[in-house]
Amino acid sequence: MLGGFKNFLMRGDVIVIAVGLVTALAFSTLIKAFTDSVINPIIARAQGGKSVGLGWQLGAPGNTTTYLNIGSFISALIYFLIFMAVIYFLIVVPYKYTQARRGVAVFGEPGPVKTCPECLAEEVPEEARKCRYCGSDQPRRS
Structure with a gap:
């Protein structure tokens, strides 16, 4: 300890x-x-x-x-x-x-962000695969 x-x-x-x-x-x-x-x-x-x-x-x-x-x-x-x-x-x-x-x-400077389609959180990093707030899978951007 x-x-x-x-x-x-x-x-x-x-x-x-x-x-x-x-x-x-x-x-x-x-x-x-x-x-x-x-x-x-x-x-x-x-x-x-x-x-x-x-x-x-x-x-x-x-x-x-x-x-x-x-x-x-x-x-x-x-x-x-x-x-x-x-x-x-x-x-x-x-x-x-x-x-x-x-x-x-x-x-x-913070990186680019996107909005989560499930919980509508606006601070999800653009490269994230899962939302940090609700845990939903994030769609890939092409």
């Missing part, structure tokens, strides 16, 4: 995913600090005055629970875009390059 678990952990894919997740977490922390320390003050300043952020007070003045903070949303959106760009350019692109050198296509 422990031998199987060891073999599972030592597979190359699991190691690559683990390293990618740890790297993503590190970048996430860095980008969060950037948006909190740099982007948020810029957005808060855009409203001007002594406002706590870019937004509107919906309830009693000074009540932070009824403050509609648009700046926080804009900051989260910027955070997401930066984070996804970092993940793409520092993890996905090198991984695609490494796998291409090994002769393995990853993150490529």
Whole structure:
């Protein structure tokens, strides 16, 4: 039982995913600090005055629970875009390059698909002999 678990952990894919997740977490922390320390003050300043952020007070003045903070949303959106760009350019692109050198296509365009005549599933690969959803035999295309 422990031998199987060891073999599972030592597979190359699991190691690559683990390293990618740890790297993503590190970048996430860095980008969060950037948006909190740099982007948020810029957005808060855009409203001007002594406002706590870019937004509107919906309830009693000074009540932070009824403050509609648009700046926080804009900051989260910027955070997401930066984070996804970092993940793409520092993890996905090198991984695609490494796998291409090994002769393995990853993150490529999906192949052509057809519709199953039995269950009407639209994601059946064109070369499939059986439908992955209902198991029916697929007609050959000429």
